[in-house]
Amino acid sequence: MPVRLPSVEQLAGIARSFGLSLSGDDLASFRDLMRGPIASCARLDALVEPKLPVKYARAPGYRPSAEENPYNAWYWKTDIPGAASGLLAGKKVAIKDNICVAGVPMMNGSQLLEGYVPEIDATVVSRILDAGGTIAGKAACEDLCFSGASHTCATGPIRNPHNVKHSAGGSSGGSAAAVAAGDVPMALGGDQGGSIRTPSSWCGIYGLKPTWGLVPTTGSMPISYSVDHCGPMGASTEDVARLLAVIAGHDGHDPRTQLARTDDYMGALGQGIAGLRVGVLKQGFGHPESDPEVDRMVRAAIDSLAGAGATICEVSVPMHYDGPHIWSGIILEGAAEMMLKGYGVGNNVAAYYPLSMQEAFARGMASRINDASETVKLVLLLGEYLHRHYHNRYHSKAQNLRVLLRDAYAQALGDVDILAMPTIPFTATLIPDADCPRDTYVDRALNMQANTCPFDVSGNPAFTLPCGRKHGLPVGLMLVGRHFEESRLIAAAAAFEAIGRRGER
Known part of the structure; x- marks a missing residue:
């Protein structure tokens, strides 16, 4: 207009x-x-603006039936083939539904964006297609990605393939459930507080939150610029390494990637871990909400790395306990300003802005805000309250404290090569009833992030891998490394995976 x-x-x-x-x-x-x-x-x-390229022909796909989608993992099914050859040739990939795929509906788990069809391919989508991958569809996700469980998705709860009464985790729950169910070997997820690692841990798959800025988010709907991450999820360490090798690296549309340092992730699979120094993070265990059996399983998993040549010791980072508080200060106002008041894109970042998505979301905000999830309403109300009455003080102070948290982890990682701890202190929770009280709804969505969200603040790479089960529900071990040292985490994960295969014989 x-x-x-x-x-x-x-x-x-x-x-x-x-x-x-x-x-x-x-x-x-x-x-x-x-x-x-x-x-x-x-x-x-x-004036005519540049558009992100759409290189490969495709049909729009379809919304799968309940029979075809028993875990509600898929929002939309497609079959979009890429190049004839490449690192992902013959591989099907699910794309989290906050990432644009041209000509394919995108809802981001929210009625506020219902009916939107982007005309661009996100950078990571183009890279997957260029590498020979096939886009198998859009994986369902939480309402605007603001939940660590899987019950806020507007199309219905995403169910854990290991027990459908339990959460798949969020916000990338559909990506994790689709991989765990065997629909695809790999998927893209997003992570602002643990949204790759939580569902990967609870669904028993492999999920890597890369270093902040390693993987571009161009063409994705953000939450908050300084904690937005995109990364790979897979059925094996190799699947994660393969997908990361394709999507990582500098993108001229995303200033966060200017300092990106890529590595030979596939080569890391066979490096071994002789001499690797593993620090067991003291503060990663024994939270008030921790399940002692989960702690025990994770410690046993870490100890098994010694048999592959690693040395194990305990390290302490007391500021880890303050990580969730710093994260809250950043994301509450950050999400309210960028994701909600900023109509899904925000401003003042020298990046690519998907205008059609911005306009579609603005219409949804104006006409359907009452249809948003309780977690989204909470963020809008609390973020705006802090903005109006405290003048961004707590967001600003949290951003300043980010440096101290990052330095605390860097100091610990000066003495060891990786940190290890439980990904989530307990196994997947029950999906709450649709008519549950609001406090139950919100608590169940946000109560699991004590170990995950601090590393969104610090930007360190963090890799979750399955290390056991309790009552049939998976337990995740999280490995954290120095910035841009994803290869070291991949080598450790591959060694641990090999230990597990030997134990199954």
Whole structure:
């Protein structure tokens, strides 16, 4: 729609909202001063913006039936083949539904975006297709990705293939469930507080949150710029390494990737771990909500690495306990400003902005905000309260404290090569009833992130791998490394996976 000069009445309303005292003459004067900038907006409407490329032909796909989708893992099914050869040739990949695939509906788990069909391929999607992968569909996810469990998705709860009464984890629950069910060998997930690692841990698959800035998020719907990550999930360490090798690296549209350092992730699979120093993070165990049996299984898994040549010791990072508080300060206002008030894209970042997604989400915010999940409403209300009444103080202080948290982990990783701990302190929780109290709904969505969210703040790579089961539900071991040392984590995970295969013989 063409931009118009504001009316005096519109300017008066804006002035009142900021406490500005302006006379009618003042308002008319400011209105006249706006003619030049408004003319610039009109010129912008006439200019043609660049679009992310769409290189491969595709049909739009279809919404799968309940019979075809028993875990509600899929939002949309497709069959989009890429190049004839490449590292992913013959591999099917699920794409989390906060990532654009041209011509394929995208909902991001939310009724606020229902009906949107992007016209672009996200950078990671193009890279998968260029490497010979086939896009098998869009994996269902939580409402705007703001839940660590799997009951806030607008299309219904995503169910754990190991026990359908239990959560698949979130927000990348559909990606994890699709891999765990054997539908695909690998999937893309997103992680702002643990959303790759939580569902990977609870569904018993492998999931890697890369170093912040290693994998571009161009063409994805964010939550908060400084904690947004995109990464691989797979049925094996090799699947994760293969997908990471394809999607990692600098992207001119995403300034976070300017410092990205890639490595030979496939080569890391056979490196072994002789001499690897593994630090058991003291503060990763024994949380008030921790299951002692989960702690025991994870410690036993870590100890088994000694048989492959690693040395094991305990390390302490007391500030790990403050990680969730720092994360809360960053993400509450960050998400309210960027994801909600910023119409899914925010501003002031020199990046690519999917305008069609922004406009579709703005319409949803204006017409369907009451259809948002309780977690999204909580973030909007609390984030805006902190913004209006405390002037971004807590977001700013948390961003400043981020440096101390990052340095605390760096100091520990100066003495050891990787840190190890439980991914989630307990196994997958029951999916709450649809009519459960709001406090149960929200608590069940956000109660599991004590060990995961600090590393979204620090930006360290973190890899979860299955290490056992309790009552049939998987337990995850999380390995954390130095920035851009994903290869070391892959080598350790491959060694642990090999130990497990020997034990099964």
